[in-house]
Amino acid sequence: MIKVVDRLLLFVYSLAVGAASVFAIVAAAGGVNSRWLGNVVDDILGEDSFSQWLTIVIAVVLLLLSLRLFIVSFKRSGGQAPSITQRSEHGDIRISVDTVENLALKAASRTRGVKDLKARVRAADSGLQIMIRAFVDGDTSIPALSEEMQKTVSELVQETTGIPVSEVSVYIANVTQAPTAYKSRVE
Structure with missing residues (x-):
């Protein structure tokens, strides 16, 4: 303000x-x-x-x-990176948003057929909202791939941070083209 x-x-x-x-x-x-x-x-x-x-x-x-x-x-600016505070019985735990984004990327990269991943994390009252942007190889069903990615990201982030994940949105930006091998013809 x-x-x-x-x-x-x-x-x-x-x-x-x-x-x-x-x-x-x-x-x-x-x-x-x-x-x-x-x-x-x-x-x-x-x-x-x-x-x-x-x-x-x-x-x-x-x-x-x-x-x-x-x-x-x-005046010095707050200078602290945005973080998410988790209260425990011993005190507060602060986890940077970058840490949660890296965890989400780690989990999403475990899904086969995805490349060029990017993640965004927002803290909401209901829990973390994570948005994953990815390129896919085109050989796998996009709905199945997205659902697997959502489940993996949600589980890993929730298990690692202890913060509930309310939503994982997956945005498939494009399909990557696999390099085609050309056979040389000899005549």
Whole structure:
């Protein structure tokens, strides 16, 4: 949530600084009447309290945005890889999402006829949701191959991590072509 707010603040700050920069460039290039600019400055410095308060409020908001973004720029990011926390009687166990993805790939690679595997893991309230993307050789029934892969992945991940697997989705991206051997003809 804080990252979203910081991005929004950065967006607003960038717009304000961008608008001020464009105005400064146009004014320096002679695109602004000096009398008008003098009147604006006189209004800000003059006795009109609304203009003074508006200027002060805008300046304070930009200063606060600057300070916030300055602090965020030096703040260390959490830096920790996404993980899944499993509670046990002795304390918490944290398993990285990469570890679960590698386990899923290991299990999926045990299925005959699959190549070029990729895995994605998402933690949900009901358990882990695993998506496997694979290329198949085309010699095996795709539904049978997918079902075997789903079962193998679900069992291995659940058994190894202790975290329930709610869903294993298999996406068959393509069929690989086996290299064909050409016989040479001699005439």
